[in-house]
Amino acid sequence: MEYDKILILDFGGQYSQLIARRIREFNVYSVIKAHNISLAEIKEIDPAAIILSGGPDSVTLAGAPGVNQGIFELQIPIMGICYGMQLMAQLLEGGVVEKAEHGEYGKANLEIFSGREIFKDIDSNTQVWMSHGDHVKQLPDGFERIAQTDLTETAAMADFERDFYGLQFHPEVNHTLEGKTMLHNFLFKIVKAQASWNMADYINEEIEAIRNQVGKGKVICGLSGGVDSAVASAIVHKAIGDQLTCIFVDHGLLRKGEAKQVRRTFGEEFNIPLIYVDARERFLDKLSGVSEPEEKRKIIGEEFIKVFDEEAEKLENVRYLVQGTIYSDVIESGGTEKSATIKSHHNVGGLPDEMNLELVEPLHFLFKDEVRKIGEVLGLPEEIVWRQPFPGPGLAIRIIGNVDKAKLNILRNADAIIQEEIRDAGLYKEIWQSFAVLPDLRSVGVMGDERTYGYPIILRAVNSDDAMTADWARLPYELMQSISNRIVNQVAEVNRVVYDITSKPPGTIEWE
Numbered sequence: 243m244e245y246d247k248i249l250i251l252d253f254g255g256q257y258s259q260l261i262a263r264r265i266r267e268f269n270v271y272s273v274i275k276a277h278n279i280s281l282a283e284i285k286e287i288d289p290a291a292i293i294l295s296g297g298p299d300s301v302t303l304a305g306a307p308g309v310n311q312g313i314f315e316l317q318i319p320i321m322g323i324c325y326g327m328q329l330m331a332q333l334l335e336g337g338v339v340e341k342a343e344h345g346e347y348g349k350a351n352l353e354i355f356s357g358r359e360i361f362k363d364i365d366s367n368t369q370v371w372m373s374h375g376d377h378v379k380q381l382p383d384g385f386e387r388i389a390q391t392d393l394t395e396t397a398a399m400a401d402f403e404r405d406f407y408g409l410q411f412h413p414e415v416n417h418t419l420e421g422k423t424m425l426h427n428f429l430f431k432i433v434k435a436q437a438s439w440n441m442a443d444y445i446n447e448e449i450e451a452i453r454n455q456v457g458k459g460k461v462i463c464g465l466s467g468g469v470d471s472a473v474a475s476a477i478v479h480k481a482i483g484d485q486l487t488c489i490f491v492d493h494g495l496l497r498k499g500e501a502k503q504v505r506r507t508f509g510e511e512f513n514i515p516l517i518y519v520d521a522r523e524r525f526l527d528k529l530s531g532v533s534e535p536e537e538k539r540k541i542i543g544e545e546f547i548k549v550f551d552e553e554a555e556k557l558e559n560v561r562y563l564v565q566g567t568i569y570s571d572v573i574e575s576g577g578t579e580k581s582a583t584i585k586s587h588h589n590v591g592g593l594p595d596e597m598n599l600e601l602v603e604p605l606h607f608l609f610k611d612e613v614r615k616i617g618e619v620l621g622l623p624e625e626i627v628w629r630q631p632f633p634g635p636g637l638a639i640r641i642i643g644n645v646d647k648a649k650l651n652i653l654r655n656a657d658a659i660i661q662e663e664i665r666d667a668g669l670y671k672e673i674w675q676s677f678a679v680l681p682d683l684r685s686v687g688v689m690g691d692e693r694t695y696g697y698p699i700i701l702r703a704v705n706s707d708d709a710m711t712a713d714w715a716r717l718p719y720e721l722m723q724s725i726s727n728r729i730v731n732q733v734a735e736v737n738r739v740v741y742d743i744t745s746k747p748p749g750t751i752e753w754e
């Protein structure tokens with residue numbers, strides 16, 4: 243690979259992947275490694291620059307994660323972000339870090355008084371996002387203070403001679419309004435990187451990695467009809483051709499008409515063999531009487547793997563399972579060392595402990611909008627690339643409490659009306675997800691002078707960039723009225739429609 247590489251050393255920060263993603267957006271290659279890799283490995287990577295990420299630990303405590311001191315002798319630019327800056331200050335001669343009297347969390351005004359290239363084209367006062375309890379008390383030799391906030395004297399520091407920079411705030415998050423400019427300045431004015439890497443290169447690298455991983459072995463791919471698995475299978479197919487077979491599982495938790503539509507679209511558009519598995523009864527049996535959300539997720543995750551195992555057995559000599567897992571699935575499932583489990587995504591935290599098949603996940607570190615870009619580069623049809631996400635556990639996590647056929651029917655009918663109305667209003671692509679939720683309660687209504695006692699349907703529609711955060715969509719009133727009318731009139735068991743106006747956080751997109 244002949245592009246400039248930016249090496250990110252990870253100290254367990256929540257946003258380490260976001261740093262990598264910002265760099266990819268500038269068409270520069272980046273690679274994330276654990277903070278403690280050896281100097282020899284670093285030299286092998288031969289980075290054009292190193293970024294030290296944030297992290298939950300405190301450098302003031304014994305046993306805090308460190309880094310090989312040799313990086314400071316490589317004569318390449320280094321940027322430390324938050325914990326990374328504190329570590330730099332502690333390791334370099336003369337620097338002192340201590341616990342601050344007060345932490346600084348959230349938005350802050352950064353006052354810049356120097357900075358040359360790193361703060362080029364940025365106003366001297368700009369909003370940044372902070373999340374720290376420690377601060378740099380004394381600068382290491384050769385450094386100067388280049389910015390401050392009300393609470394933090396050294397909010398940024400630089401050694402212009404050696405091109406070492408420390409930022410106490412997080413340039414990678416959107417709340418740091420000029421964060422992208424700062425990273426851009428670092429990459430192109432300081433590192434002088436070439437913007438020569440792109441998604442096509444990503445695809446080629448993945449193809450090579452997949453070939454190395456699977457060799458001549460046979461591979462199956464869980465194909466759901468969603469964009470992630472469509473893109474994952476397309477990449478794997480490019481890599482290994484007819485070693486790949488796709489498996490589409492109908493677990494009885496799909497939406498109205500979905501099984502048919504997926505079989506048609508992929509049967510026609512993809513020249514990859516597709517096996518359809520009718521697993522409706524077995525999933526519903528396993529879910530019968532179960533109401534706890536995490537329990538449902540685990541059951542579904544496990545049953546998926548059983549189905550994949552059985553299909554693999556039939557095909558013989560299959561050792562690998564491709565999944566369209568993306569980074570938000572991993573983070574929410576508590577899949578990185580420090581992250582908490584919000585919900586066990588069936589394809590990550592919901593997997594059984596023992597697995598026969600080895601996973602192949604070419605999109606593991608990407609965010610959804612990047613997956614869509616790859617889908618476009620690969621020339622996948624627009625209806626696949628721009629399909630709204632639909633969770634693997636399907637309608638089971640949109641029915642609060644017990645799942646049964648009667649409830650599935652109600653939810654399917656209500657959901658189909660929402661899909662149709664959103665499409666007719668021309669909003670399908672613009673909205674991240676729009677769907678119905680069926681809660682486990684009923685209320686009183688009056689229809690045709692009769693008392694009704696029926697279920698409400700919760701309408702959920704959100705805007706998002708990457709599913710990590712989301713806001714409820716400001717749907718036009720006429721559209722909401724039309725959805726409400728149609729659902730109450732056409733879905734017999736429903737007598738009320740409500741709209742969910744909660745963002746994420748504090749809510750999540752799905753209800754379970």
Ligand SMILES: Nc1ncnc2c1ncn2[C@@H]1O[C@H](COP(=O)(O)OP(=O)(O)OP(=O)(O)O)[C@@H](O)[C@H]1O
Nearest residue numbers: 464465466468469470471491565566631632633634
């Ligand atoms: N019904 C299914 N049959 C086979 N595999 C599935 C099914 N549902 C989900 N999977 C597998 O689980 C992975 C994760 O599901 P997820 O819903 O996150 O992705 P997706 O369906 O590919 O895309 P999207 O998020 O846009 O719906 C899929 O990429 C796929 O590999």
Ligand SMILES: O=c1[nH]c(=O)c2[nH+]cn([C@@H]3O[C@H](COP(=O)(O)O)[C@@H](O)[C@H]3O)c2[nH]1
Nearest residue numbers: 586587588631632633634635709750751752
């Ligand atoms: O494949 C999946 N398996 C799952 O178990 C799962 N749970 C949530 N989702 C989808 O992930 C995104 C974030 O969802 P939440 O805000 O509800 O956590 C949203 O797009 C959800 O639809 C899932 N996808």
Ligand SMILES: NC(=O)CC[C@H](N)C(=O)O
Nearest residue numbers: 296297324325374375376
């Ligand atoms: N976000 C961070 O990297 C925090 C660094 C360190 N844990 C602090 O509180 O100062």
Ligand SMILES: [Mg+2]
Nearest residue numbers: 468632633634
């Ligand atoms: Mg899906």
